[in-house]
Structures are given as C-alpha cells and as structure tokens.
Amino acid sequence: MLKELVDLLQQREYKMVDLLEQLVKMESPSTRPDLTEKIGQFLSERFIEMTGGKVEFLESDQYSPHIRAEWGSGEGQVLIVTHMDTVWPEGTLDEMPFEIKEGKAYGPGTFDMKAGIVQALFAIQALDELEVKLDKKVVLMMTSDEELGSPTSKEYIIEEAKKSDSVFVLEPSQGEEGALKTARKGVGTFEVRIHGVPSHAGIDPEKGASAIEELAEQITYLSSLTDLEKGTTVNVGLIDGGSQKNVIAEDAHAVIDVRVQTQEEMDRVVPLIQNLKPHDSDIEISVTGGIYRPPLERTDDIERLFEKAKELAHEYLDIELIEEFTGGGSDANFTASIAPTLDGLGAVGAGAHALHEHAVVEQIPKRSALLALLLCEYGKADL
Numbered sequence: 577m578l579k580e581l582v583d584l585l586q587q588r589e590y591k592m593v594d595l596l597e598q599l600v601k602m603e604s605p606s607t608r609p610d611l612t613e614k615i616g617q618f619l620s621e622r623f624i625e626m627t628g629g630k631v632e633f634l635e636s637d638q639y640s641p642h643i644r645a646e647w648g649s650g651e652g653q654v655l656i657v658t659h660m661d662t663v664w665p666e667g668t669l670d671e672m673p674f675e676i677k678e679g680k681a682y683g684p685g686t687f688d689m690k691a692g693i694v695q696a697l698f699a700i701q702a703l704d705e706l707e708v709k710l711d712k713k714v715v716l717m718m719t720s721d722e723e724l725g726s727p728t729s730k731e732y733i734i735e736e737a738k739k740s741d742s743v744f745v746l747e748p749s750q751g752e753e754g755a756l757k758t759a760r761k762g763v764g765t766f767e768v769r770i771h772g773v774p775s776h777a778g779i780d781p782e783k784g785a786s787a788i789e790e791l792a793e794q795i796t797y798l799s800s801l802t803d804l805e806k807g808t809t810v811n812v813g814l815i816d817g818g819s820q821k822n823v824i825a826e827d828a829h830a831v832i833d834v835r836v837q838t839q840e841e842m843d844r845v846v847p848l849i850q851n852l853k854p855h856d857s858d859i860e861i862s863v864t865g866g867i868y869r870p871p872l873e874r875t876d877d878i879e880r881l882f883e884k885a886k887e888l889a890h891e892y893l894d895i896e897l898i899e900e901f902t903g904g905g906s907d908a909n910f911t912a913s914i915a916p917t918l919d920g921l922g923a924v925g926a927g928a929h930a931l932h933e934h935a936v937v938e939q940i941p942k943r944s945a946l947l948a949l950l951l952c953e954y955g956k957a958d959l
C-alpha cells in the first residue's frame with residue numbers, strides 16, 4: 577500500500593505544478609488581508625473537493641481568517657502546519673512571473689511555501705483516494721500571517737498542537753539536498769526608547785542630557801551580549817533620534833533583533849535587555865517587546881521523528897535525508913515544546929524571500945509522498 581501511495585503521487589507531478597501555478601498567480605502578501613482571504617477561499621474549496629474533508633475558518637482580528645482543514649476521524653490527531661501568506665507585495669509577478677526553467681518553478685512564494693501547501697493537499701488526497709484508514713484525523717492549518725511572526729495564528733496553532741501527537745511543518749527545506757530542520761533559533765524583537773533632556777548645543781550644553789549619546793552607549797552594551805559560540809545574536813538593526821544638529825537630542829530609539837539557540841540563553845539575555853540602566857540619571861529608558869518565537873531545541877522526540885522520516889525516505893523514495901539547524905524561526909518554534917515536531921518538510925529549492933525563489937519540480941511529488949508516508953506512520957494506518 578505504501579508503495580502504491582508513492583507511485584500515485586509520483587504520477588501527479590503535472591497536476592501539482594498546475595495547482596502551484598494557480599496559487600503563485602494569486603499573490604498573497606501578509607499585509608493584504610483581502611488577497612490572503614481570496615487564496616484562503618480558493619484553498620478551502622480545493623481541500624474539500626480533493627479530500628472530501630471539512631474546513632473551518634478561524635477568525636483573525638487583523639488579518640484574514642486562518643483555515644483549519646480536517647480529514648479523517650479518530651481520537652487523536654496529526655497536525656500539518658502551512659501558511660498562505662508571502663513576503664512579496666502585490667505586483668511582484670510582473671517582474672518575477674511564474675515560470676518553469678530547467679526543472680525549477682520560479683515565482684513569488686513558490687518555495688516559501690506554496691509548493692508545501694500543494695504537497696500537503698495532494699498527500700491527503702492520495703490517502704483518501706486509496707482509502708487508507710488512519711486511527712487519527714489529519715488537521716491541516718493554513719494561516720495568513722506567518723511572515724509577520726504569526727501574531728494572530730499563534731494561539732490557534734498552539735491549541736491544535738496540544739491536541740496532536742505529532743506535528744509536520746511544511747516550511748521549505750534547506751540546501752540542495754533538502755535537509756529537514758530539526759533545530760531553530762528563537763526570535764525576538766525589542767524596542768528601546770530613550771528620553772533625555774533637550775538643550776541648545778551652543779548656548780546651554782551643560783543643561784542637556786543627550787538621548788543619542790545614551791543610545792550609543794547602550795548599543796555597545798547590547799552588541800556585547802552577542803555570543804556566537806552559544807548561537808546568540810543581539811543586533812541593533814534600526815536607530816533614529818534627535819531633532820536638529822544644534823539641539824542636544826531629547827529622544828532616541830532603536831529596534832533590536834534577538835536570536836537564541838537555547839532556552840538557557842533566552843533566560844540569560846532577555847532580562848539584560850529588559851533592564852537596561854541609563855548612564856545618566858537625567859535619562860529615562862523604556863524597553864518593550866520580547867521573544868515571539870521560542871527556540872526549537874532538538875529533543876529526543878524530534879530526533880526519533882527525523883530518524884523515522886529518514887528511514888521512510890530511504891526505503892520508498894531513494895532519498896538520503898539529512899537534517900540541519902537554522903537561525904530562522906517558523907511556527908515549528910511554537911509547537912516543538914508541545915508535541916514532537918518535524919520542520920522543513922516542504923519544497924526543495926532555494927531563494928526564500930529572494931528574487932531567484934524557486935522550487936525543484938521533481939521534488940514536489942517526492943516530498944508529497946514523504947508526507948503521506950509520515951501520515952500513515954504517525955496516523956497509525958491500518959494497511
């Protein structure tokens with residue numbers, strides 16, 4: 577039966593590319609709920625038509641509804657996490673049209689992660705078509721705000737992960753070999769606002785307290801928190817401040833990107849950033865923000881999941897799967913501490929968020945088959 581499943585999906589390459597083309601041509605930047613809603617509607621209809629499953633729209637107060645699609649039945653569930661939004665603004669297609677060149681599908685969102693959505697839909701369709709009976713239901717989440725850090729889908733994803741025995745995340749794989757992602761850094765954003773005392777730089781320099789000078793000192797301190805060996809980076813990426821060149825600056829402001837590899841580092845660095853102390857008593861500092869995606873650490877459960885995926889890929893697909901660590905965050909960061917999670921199961925290709933973004937076409941059916949095999953394994957298929 578597993579062999580049949582793989583063969584069926586291998587024959588669907590043409591259909592998969594066709595659906596991918598339709599999805600890419602429906603541009604869906606996260607910041608345009610009208611567009612993400614459209615693609616969400618389209619995907620809901622495809623899901624019902626292809627799998628006979630059911631769909632629920634989960635309200636988002638800022639963005640378009642997230643989609644919870646369900647197939648099969650059973651007490652437990654296996655969760656698949658995808659997102660419909662991309663980082664590309666509307667109109668990108670004019671410069672970056674959908675096209676197939678040398679076996680690669682180019683276009684905005686092909687790799688991150690519309691090919692992943694295609695793989696998931698076809699995998700579930702194949703299970704349905706071959707009447708594979710699973711002990712558990714399969715829940716497919718398709719969210720609309722992942723590229724913004726999942727502000728409104730996070731809680732829904734966590735809620736579903738709590739009900740799930742395993743979680744498969746279809747973010748793009750890494751490198752030419754299509755490595756799975758078994759560890760990810762945690763990611764946070766902090767904003768530092770400094771309030772000083774303004775004064776004329778020529779007439780009353782002694783009466784002022786410069787917010788810019790204070791910020792400069794804080795930047796040096798914040799940068800010193802970076803510890804590359806431990807995988808911690810504190811990057812002051814944006815600054816602004818002051819009003820005129822001859823005024824001692826009243827205000828200054830910085831935005832900081834923080835990444836940590838372990839919970840331990842998160843616990844070390846976060847309080848240091850939150851409790852910045854001014855060097856001058858006339859200055860006030862306030863810090864807002866936090867870690868919005870905790871680190872995904874490679875647990876024994878994740879290792880077991882990876883080993884199983886590797887075994888299935890080797891046996892049925894003749895693929896030698898490898899695993900890698902990445903500094904980028906995904907929704908897997910939320911689910912990994914709740915249920916065993918495997919990420920990077922999506923497309924093989926390159927150029928996420930870059931102009932050469934593409935997915936390798938012949939890998940789309942293979943990856944779809946790998947997901948179908950994992951669903952059989954972890955959904956406890958009665959074969």
Ligand SMILES: [Zn+2]
Pocket residue numbers: 659688689722747748
């Ligand atoms: Zn993504």
